[in-house]
Amino acid sequence: MVKIILLGPPGSGKGTQAAMLCKKLSISHISTGEILRQAMFNNTELGRIAKQAIDSGQLVNDKIIIDLIKEKIYQLNEAGYLLDGFPRNILQSQSLDLNFIDAIIYLDVPDNILIERLSGRRYHPNSGRIYHIKYNPPQELGLDDITKEPLVIRDDDQLDVIQKRLIVYHQSTKDVINWYESSQSKKFIKIDGKNDKNEIFNQILNFIM
Numbered sequence: 398m399v400k401i402i403l404l405g406p407p408g409s410g411k412g413t414q415a416a417m418l419c420k421k422l423s424i425s426h427i428s429t430g431e432i433l434r435q436a437m438f439n440n441t442e443l444g445r446i447a448k449q450a451i452d453s454g455q456l457v458n459d460k461i462i463i464d465l466i467k468e469k470i471y472q473l474n475e476a477g478y479l480l481d482g483f484p485r486n487i488l489q490s491q492s493l494d495l496n497f498i499d500a501i502i503y504l505d506v507p508d509n510i511l512i513e514r515l516s517g518r519r520y521h522p523n524s525g526r527i528y529h530i531k532y533n534p535p536q537e538l539g540l541d542d543i544t545k546e547p548l549v550i551r552d553d554d555q556l557d558v559i560q561k562r563l564i565v566y567h568q569s570t571k572d573v574i575n576w577y578e579s580s581q582s583k584k585f586i587k588i589d590g591k592n593d594k595n596e597i598f599n600q601i602l603n604f605i606m
């Protein structure tokens with residue numbers, strides 16, 4: 398069973414590709430962002446702690462996130478999984494044993510495109526399904542394709558928060574990506590995330606298989 402790390406800036410298409418890959422490869426999707434959003438949606442203690450950081454574009458406390466990921470991976474035992482949004486800084490990356498990882502995929506997208514993608518994103522809170530008003534519109538305006546429930550704009554997709562998230566990405570997460578890239582590991586691939594989502598998907602599959 399394949400184990401994948403999917404990295405990239407906010408809006409690079411991690412969630413979009415993760416959903417397609419996990420379906421195709423029958424592996425579990427572990428998205429730290431989605432776990433935290435569901436916790437916020439259900440108003441749990443984790444959700445209340447995460448909300449302050451997420452709404453201000455900052456990272457949630459490392460210990461909380463590392464414990465969360467360890468627990469998820471432990472529960473999955475030997476099954477395949479895709480980590481979406483983890484690791485996000487050097488400390489988080491040090492908690493992972495890369496010997497157990499088969500592929501590290503980096504979606505490279507410039508900031509101007511990220512801003513357009515994030516400001517046009519629409520989200521279905523119950524399922525986590527992702528749309529875009531221009532690039533991936535729902536069948537009916539403002540409604541989820543499956544449930545026909547209303548789509549929302551994520552609180553952290555407001556322009557001022559997007560800009561803060563991009564700063565955090567360039568200050569912390571990019572270091573992790575540079576470190577993986579400089580290791581020249583055959584497990585690492587940098588993919589042009591500006592392309593069409595199906596083209597990106599096929600490139601990732603070709604790399605993994």
Ligand code: AP5
Pocket residue numbers: 405406407408409410411412413414429430431433450451454455456457458462481482483484485489514515517518519527528529530532533553562590591592593594597
């Ligand atoms: P998280 O949910 O992980 O957010 P993110 O990394 O900022 O990524 P996004 O979900 O915004 O974007 P994406 O790359 O998944 O893109 P998507 O596929 O949606 O984290 C949220 C917050 O949680 C963080 O800010 C932090 O506070 C906290 N957090 C999470 N993980 C953490 C960690 N490890 N440590 C600490 N804190 C953590 O696509 C975006 C849009 O573009 C969509 O509308 C989509 O339809 C469209 N699109 C996708 N692909 C394409 C394409 N190829 N062409 C055109 N449009 C496309």
